[in-house]
Amino acid sequence: MTIPIPAEDPRHVPNRAVIDxxxxxxxxxxxxxxxxxxxxxxxxxxxxxxxxxxxxxxxxxxxxxxxxxxxxxxxxxxxxxxxxxxxxxxxxxxxxxxxxxxxxxxxxxxxxxxxxxxxxxxxxxxxxxxxxxxxxxxxxxxxxxxxxxxxxxxxxxxxxxxxxxxxxxxxxxxxxxxxxxxxxxxxxxxxxxxxxxxxxxxxxxxxxxxxxxxxxxxxxxxxxxxxxxxxxxxxxxxGYPPVPADVPLRPAMTLSSRLALVKEVPEGHSVGYGRIHRTSRATTLGLVPIGYADGLHRTASDSIDVLVRTQSGDRRVPQVGRISMDQIVVDLGPETAARAGDEVVLFGDAGGEPDAPSAPTADHWARAAETIPYEVLTSVSGRVTREVRA
Ligand SMILES: Cc1ncc(COP(=O)(O)O)c(C=O)c1O
Missing domain, CATH: 3.20.20.10 (Alanine racemase)
Known part of the structure; x- marks a missing residue:
């Protein structure tokens, strides 16, 4: 007998892999x-x-x-x-x-x-x-x-x-x-x-x-x-040519989540398992409810940016500390307009204004995690809802 995993209702989960x-x-x-x-x-x-x-x-x-x-x-x-x-x-x-x-x-x-x-x-x-x-x-x-x-x-x-x-x-x-x-x-x-x-x-x-x-x-x-x-x-x-390409290719998957909370912390505050990161100044941390069980590579911990879409525009911010099973922390900086509920783009095409910062790509994640974009894309787990862009 095979035992199916009960499906989670996608309306209850913020994590999305939007496919174009x-x-x-x-x-x-x-x-x-x-x-x-x-x-x-x-x-x-x-x-x-x-x-x-x-x-x-x-x-x-x-x-x-x-x-x-x-x-x-x-x-x-x-x-x-x-x-x-x-x-x-x-x-x-x-x-x-x-x-x-x-x-x-x-x-x-x-x-x-x-x-x-x-x-x-x-x-x-x-x-x-x-x-x-x-x-x-x-x-x-x-x-x-x-x-x-x-x-x-x-x-x-x-x-x-x-x-x-x-x-x-x-x-x-x-x-x-x-x-x-x-x-x-x-x-x-x-x-x-x-x-x-x-x-x-x-x-x-x-x-x-x-x-x-x-x-x-x-x-x-x-x-x-x-x-x-x-x-x-x-x-x-x-959208990921393994060698430089003369033809236009663009990523077809965008992985996103939302900020669960935003909080101010003092200089020297440690973040995550093993305390591999300490804040270099008083700053604002953002908690994002997506982790390695969703397919993020733990080996990319503390060496990748994400894109946060705040009321006052899109900003690339660093992910800090170890990537956990269900969550990551980002450093939003001392002054930030970010609020709980704001969208966070882990990689892909954020579709922002031409002069706005772009989201990282699966190539960026691959380099940070010392792997290949193939693994980044195929690692996005079953608990992340796939949404097909119309
Ligand atoms: C037999 C075979 N052909 C073609 C491909 C496509 O390779 P690529 O994704 O590098 O284009 C693969 C992928 O590993 C494969 O296993």
Whole structure:
């Protein structure tokens, strides 16, 4: 028996992740301008659309020109298939126990499946027989990631096994890049060379490979030679290019809360667990009811700003002391117009006046927490209400 967590009523909670689908649509369109006409765009909407809501992200990306959707888990692929969206779906990560249950349904729903080992091929072949459907297989080649994928010297054998089984159809060969932060570096070139020679061997065995795909966001932005038939951007769709981008991209998620209280404290007052912060002067502290249980990174404690929207305008103020489970403290300064109930933007697009201070981004949080924006976005927890901007 599974036990659902009782849902909290969003009207009773101040914390909001506001999702702007038009940002995802525009970001998808912007990436599309980099592609040759024959190259398709697979929007990667795994991990609940990088925390933005999978269906919201999928619909917005399709609106922007995506014709494929990519997710890790078959369960997510099924949820997408049931939404009856106008896109081909690919799923790439499963294990035998649940695959036996879910893969037949996945195949019946017309979803493509990735295969990254001989054992996965057996699972897909069995599921295809059960579903009485020919499985469209994307053969994953491990060119250096060391995760899912067959090694280059296994592709002939895998290709032959696919060719010889009437329930299997080789739809694509693909790989995943290890070094998104350095798409022009030698690691990427080495992966591309390994992939190309594995594809040659595969074609030698089974004939033309209908589709090839390699490029994540970084390679979509910087490596047209790796675009091939489909690109698979994720993070860039949500407004966070992992490398400098020549196309306009904007964040699609804004995380906000409200001040719970505002109080004056003397110089030298300690703040939070472990007293890692003491006020350097008499000041006003603001308490914000959002913490690491909502997805803020505790390792960013005492080294990030937030935006407070007061009656007299927006102000960037430092977060001080350790980030707690449910709350953070901000230093509003000795003179402040801030009042309990004022909005606090943790990151995203506050939509203020052009000359007003802007909110921090998930990139700022990532730098402060020594992580990546991917983790910042996907960490926003289930107790934060997602609101879709109309
Ligand atoms: C297989 C695969 N393709 C594409 C992506 C998208 O990568 P990015 O978000 O860096 O664009 C991911 C994300 O990790 C992935 O796992």
């Amino acid at each position: 689908p038009s940002a995802i649509t525009q970001n998808t369109r912007a990436l599309g301008t980099l592609l040759e006409e024959q190259t398709a765009l697979m929007a990667v909407v795994k991990a609940d659309g990088y925390g933005h809501g999978m269906l919201t992200a999928a619909r917005a990306a399709i609106e922007g020109g995506a014709t494929w959707l990519g997710v890790a888990h078959p369960a997510s692929a099924l949820a997408l298939a049931r939404a009856d969206l106008d896109a081909q779906i690919l799923t790439w990560l499963y294990e035998p126990h649940t695959a036996q249950i879910v893969l037949p349904e996945v195949l019946r729903s017309g979803v493509d499946v990735a295969v990254g080992s001989p054992e996965m091929l057996q699972l897909v072949a069995a599921a295809a027989r059960e579903a009485d459907r020919r499985a469209r297989v994307h053969l994953k080649i491990d060119t250096g990631m060391g995760r899912n994928g067959v090694l280059p010297w296994q592709v002939r054998e895998m290709g032959a096994a696919i060719r010889d089984d009437d329930f299997l159809q080789l739809t694509a060969a693909w790989t995943h890049l290890t070094s998104a932060e350095d798409p022009e570096g030698p690691a990427t070139d080495q992966q591309a060379e390994l992939f190309d020679s594995a594809c040659e061997a595969l074609e030698d065995e089974v004939g033309p490979i209908p589709l090839q795909h390699i490029a994540n966001s970084a390679a979509t932005l910087t490596r047209p030679d790796l675009h091939r038939d489909i690109v698979r951007p994720g993070i860039a769709l949500y």
